[in-house]
Amino acid sequence: GAVVSQHPSRVICKSGTSVKIECRSLDFQATTMFWYRQFPKQSLMLMATSNEGSKATYEQGVEKDKFLINHASLTLSTLTVTSAHPEDSSFYICSALRLATDTQYFGPGTRLTVL
Amino acid sequence: EDKVVQSPLSLVVHEGDTVTLNCSYEVTNFRSLLWYKQEKKAPTFLFMLTSSGIEKKSGRLSSILDKKELFSILNITATQTGDSAIYLCAGSGGSEKLVFGKGTKLTVNP
Numbered sequence A: 001g002a003v004v005s006q007h008p009s010r011v012i013c014k015s016g017t018s019v020k021i022e023c024r025s026l027d028f029q030a031t032t033m034f035w036y037r038q039f040p041k042q043s044l045m046l047m048a049t050s051n052e053g054s055k056a057t058y059e060q061g062v063e064k065d066k067f068l069i070n071h072a073s074l075t076l077s078t079l080t081v082t083s084a085h086p087e088d089s090s091f092y093i094c095s096a097l098r099l100a101t102d103t104q105y106f107g108p109g110t111r112l113t114v115l
Numbered sequence B: 001e002d003k004v005v006q007s008p009l010s011l012v013v014h015e016g017d018t019v020t021l022n023c024s025y026e027v028t029n030f031r032s033l034l035w036y037k038q039e040k041k042a043p044t045f046l047f048m049l050t051s052s053g054i055e056k057k058s059g060r061l062s063s064i065l066d067k068k069e070l071f072s073i074l075n076i077t078a079t080q081t082g083d084s085a086i087y088l089c090a091g092s093g094g095s096e097k098l099v100f101g102k103g104t105k106l107t108v109n110p
Helices: none
Strands: A004-007 A010-013 A019-025 A032-038 A045-051 A067-073 A076-081 A090-098 A103-106 A110-114 B003-007 B010-014 B019-026 B032-038 B044-049 B056-058 B061-066 B071-076 B085-092 B098-100 B104-109
Touching: A004 A090, A010 A019, A019 A032, A019 A090, A019 A110, A032 A067, A032 A076, A045 A067, A076 A090, A103 B032, A103 B044, B003 B085, B003 B098, B010 B019, B019 B032, B019 B085, B019 B104, B032 B071, B044 B056, B044 B061, B044 B071, B071 B085
Parallel strands: A010 A110, B010 B104
Antiparallel strands: A004 A019, A019 A076, A032 A045, A032 A090, A067 A076, A090 A103, A090 A110, B003 B019, B019 B071, B032 B044, B032 B085, B056 B061, B061 B071, B085 B098, B085 B104
16 A cells, blocks of 8 residues: 655654644655644644645635644655644644546554643 | 544444444535554554545455535445554545544444
């Protein structure tokens, strides 16, 4: 199956700092990637759709100035959580859309803990 | 508003049992229905269903879609403890976004 990586897998930071999470599609090009957030015992909530070479599309209620998304190449999208606060602590998961199979493949996720 | 509803939310069985997980959906411009398995980390892909009545199989897992009733099931036969996980169902519509259900937490006891 298609491989999507995320880095880092786990990050702990102080309140007020910014954290960057990378999502890479390793064996296919992805013009579209998605960023999700998952709180404990809840399902995945889509935060934004990342399109290569254009601005991301954010879901209602997601602050675009707080969650900066950059999709600079066909294999890399980044999510930067700016001025992180404890309530931003969550499991962040990216997925990449493989057009050949019209299927999203997920990265392993990043556990963010903001102290 | 698009929605995906899974049932049951939680299921506890013994090894060797057969389970059926349910998923109903209402997705605008529906394209496909996907099943994922989530253990401790991110979801892993199981099946994508686009056509009604065609069963997809992978080992002990199988799934089928009913586009008339807007429903899908995931069957697992001869369950093993390694099948314990949360099974997520997601609908894909015209925007390529996935709408996820809340998942079914399956626990298989030895």
